[in-house]
Amino acid sequence: MKFGKEFTSQMVPEWEEAYMNYNHLKTILKDILIFRRLQTSPPHQSPENGELLERHLLYRAFSGLTTNRFNSHNDRSIDDDQVILVSQIQHEEQPQESWNYETMFFRSSEEGAENEVMFFRKLDDEFNKAICFYKRQVDEVMMEAEELNKQMDALFALRVRISAPQFHSLSTQSNSGLSPFEEIRELEETPERDQTKMVSLEILNHVKINVTPESALSTLKTIFDATKSDLSFSKREVRTAQAKLKQAFVEFHRKLRLLKSYCFLNQLAFSKIMKKYDKVTSRNASKAYLEMVKSSYLSQPDEVIKLMERVESAFITHFANANRSQGMSNLRSIAKRDKHRVTFLVGCFFGCSIALVVAIVLTIHARDLLKSAGRDQYMNNIFPLYSLFAYIVLHMLMYAANIYFWKRFHVNYTFIFGFKPTTELGYKEILLLSFALLVLTLAAVLSNLEMEMDERTQSFTTLTELVPLGLVTVVLLVMVCPFNIMYRSSRFFLIVSLWRCVCASLYKVTFPDFFLGDQLTSQVQLLRTVEFYICYYGWGDFKKRSNTCNQSNIYELFYIFIAVVPYWFRFLQCMRQVFEQKDYGPGMNGLKYLSTIVAVVTRTIYVQRRGTTMRVIAASSSGVATIYNTYWDMVEDWGLLCKNSKNPWLRDKLILPNKSVYFVAMVMNVILRLAWMQTVLDFHEAPWLHRSTMIFVVASLEIFRRGLWNFFRMENEHLNNVGKFRAFKSVPLPFSYDDGYKEL
Structure with missing residues (x-):
């Protein structure tokens, strides 16, 4: 693999x-190479040029068959022939730690040196960008380390x-002899005994438990209990704080590892690009530039490495x-x-x-089932039962x-969803589950057809009709299976x-929620099929393969209600976000779901009751x-249709290289959203x-439209995270300190 691809693949x-x-x-180096080839490679070899080349070869020393014969001489000539000078420049009102590195190119007067000047200017910009970002990240982790120190003090x-x-009334004191805390201290101290300090109970007078509602019950307690954040000195608080x-x-620790990797990758990238420059230009500028890189803050991750070692030691101990x-x-x-x-x-x-599909098609064709008397009966009663699995697949x-x-x-969907490392399902695992369920469904359809047509099974008509229900039962049992099989963590x-x-409304809304x-709003027909299952099997219609569900007012009422439920859930989530974020x-967005609820209700009533007024x-x-x-x-979820974007009618940052894909997706989204017209126009x-x-x-x-929406929605979320450099989960810390508290 070329370094460019490897470099991209290892980026955060x-x-x-x-x-x-x-x-x-x-x-830029390719432009330099093209110019040099044009300068050194004439279109044809004239006698004069041949004579000059021969004279040049006559006076040029033999380079030798080994690489070190004239190394000392060449090194001295290269050192004397300096190409660049790299120095730190302090601009006005700029602190010393923010000095920029600038490169002076001594060959700018040569013909065609504009590209080389541009190269070093861009190289300096990239280096200053990398080093400034690294400094900011290091400052952040040092502040986080201090906060974790205070949190651990409170936990101890x-x-x-x-x-x-x-001993709750005792405070921190220096004591070289034994103390009442000696036994507890033996459990808490690190291997460096001489650096261990006494635990301060005074801290507990200045901290409170940060209670983030993580369940419906805790949310209700938060609403009605004003003293929810006071310490009650319970073991449950210790377990909760320790887990957080x-x-x-x-x-x-993951952030520290990625910072260390960031240093290494950028150093390697600067080394590679400078060696390419030397190769293209036949100069020796890499030595001076890489010495500057080596002496810079970017090449000194000792602070991060030492902090990482302390984190590892503390984590292993405690x-x-x-x-x-x-x-x-x-x-x-x-x-x-x-x-x-897999x-x-x-x-x-x-x-x-594929084999089962072929078998079903041949069975239907051989027995001419499409023109049989029971065709409508099958389509009205059995087909909806199996369509449930088709929607899922x-x-x-x-x-x-x-x-x-x-x-x-390179969309970091695992981080955005908050999946546990190494437990998330890849596309192959999803395909495995999809095709496994598809095989079960097609096998059930084929067995159902065979059992109906076989005279020997005519007496088992009731059992034949229970095949779809049995398949639903199997899927549900696998879904809730408590054993560590079939991707248990993903199922849970x-x-x-x-x-x-x-x-x-009782949970803090996260991205997966x-x-x-939104996925459920695209599975309204699946939820209605679940209602049909309950009606068809609960009222005993399956015994005669003829349902009377549509004749029940209760069924029609729930037919509307169950279609509204997913949109109502999303509306409540939006309202929860409004109250939490004050935005x-x-x-x-919640109004969007309310408008959809009105549309779904009116369309369903029109299908059930008809009438010109209801149709309008x-x-x-x-x-x-x-x-x-x-x-x-398009605008909010995908971030597109931006007038002032550098990509007209798109957004500034795009992941897909082909811009036409975005326009095709927008057109398809509009067309697929108009599918509701079939219910109004009687298609x-x-x-x-x-x-x-x-x-x-x-x-x-x-469902296809939702799958299309999913890609661009995740892309936009990923780019928002990229814009804010958010690469880590925000873990809520268990303790909060008083504003005026100072560490003892």
Whole structure:
């Protein structure tokens, strides 16, 4: 792999703008190389040029067959022939630690030296950018280290207060002999005994527990309990504080490791680009420049390395029971590796699904089922039951495609979603689950058809009709299986996120919460199919394959209610964000979901009741909702349609190299959002397509639109993180100090 690609692949995605722009500098070197080739390579060899070349070769010394014959002579001539001079320049009103490095190029008077001057000017800009960013990051980690020190002091004091309450009135004191805390201190101190200080209980008079509502119950307690943040000196507080600080140490250590990697990668990039410059120009400028790089702050990560060692020592001592292997395993997560068996099973299940599809098509064609008397009965009762799994599989396939392209274009989706390291599912794992579910569904469809047509199974009609319900039961059991099989951590992550969506107003809204809420708004037909399952099997209609659901007012009422639920969840999430962030932006987003609720209700009532008046109301409300939603998709969620952008009608920063993809996506989003028109214009009554099929097609188009939306929504979120250099999870610390408190 070439260094440029390796350099890009090892970057922290959110810090990409802070790295040296290696590719741009390579472009300048290519211009220099082209100019030099034009100057030194004449179009034809004239006799005069040949004579000059021969004379030049006559007087040129033989270079030798070994590389060190004239090294000493060449080194002296190169040293005498200095190319550049690098120095620190202090601009007006600029502190000494912010001095910039500038390079003076001594060959600027030569013909065609403009590109070389430009090269060193850009090189200085990139170096100053990198070193300034590194300084800012180091200052931040030092401040974070001080805060973690104070947090650990409070945690130790809380431990002592609970373990030895009889000593709660004692304060910090210098004592060279034994003290009442000697036994506790033996457990808390680091190996450097002479550096251990007594635990200060005075700290507890100046700190409070930061209670962040993490459950519905804790949120309700927060609302009704005004003293929620006072220390109650309970063991539960110690466990909570210790868990939060453990996670804070893990994230802090990760930041230190990435800072160390940032130094190394940039140093290597400057070394590579200067050696390329020497090779292209036949000069020896790299030595002087790299000596400056070596002596700069960027090449002295000792401060970060020492801090990293102290963090590791403290983490192993206090959070890993002095077990170094366990502590380092928690701090340094192992990179996830692709498993060959996953790839094999994906191909296997995909092949099986193709074979089953062919078998179903041949069965339908051989028995002429499309023209049979029971066609409408099957489409009205059985087809919706199996369409439930089709919606799930299609959504999973779109999500797998999203993951593939997010990875390809270096979108850090794992950080944005907050997945645990090495437990997130890649696109291959998603494809494996999708095709496995597809195989089960197609096998159930084929077995259902065979059982119906076989005379020997006519007496088991009831059992035949229970096949879809059995498949649902299997999927649910796998989903909630408590054993560590079938990607348990990802299954539980999904279940927790679903629960947080259901209790939307009682939880702090995070990106996975509202992202999943948006996915549910595109699965309205799936939720209605779940309602049909309950009606079809709960009322016993499956025994005669004829449902009376549409004749029930309760069913029609819930048919409207269940379609509104996902949008209502998103509305509550938006309202929660308004109250927490004191920002009206989420409120405007909430109005979008309210308009969609009105459109969904009026469209459903029109389908159920008909009438010209209701048709006009449904069309009007749907039109307003479509315009509002389309605008929000493109401008707010995707960050596009910017007039003053350097990319007309797009945004300043784009991930995809082909800009036309964004315009195609915007047009497709508009077209797919107009799918609601089929319910208002009565397309579902088309004679060449069954009503159930039309409903399935429209629902599938909405899932496809959501998959398209997902990619650009995540891209915009990633770029916002990049713009703010947010590459780490913000871990809430357990303690807060009084404003006037000073560390003892």
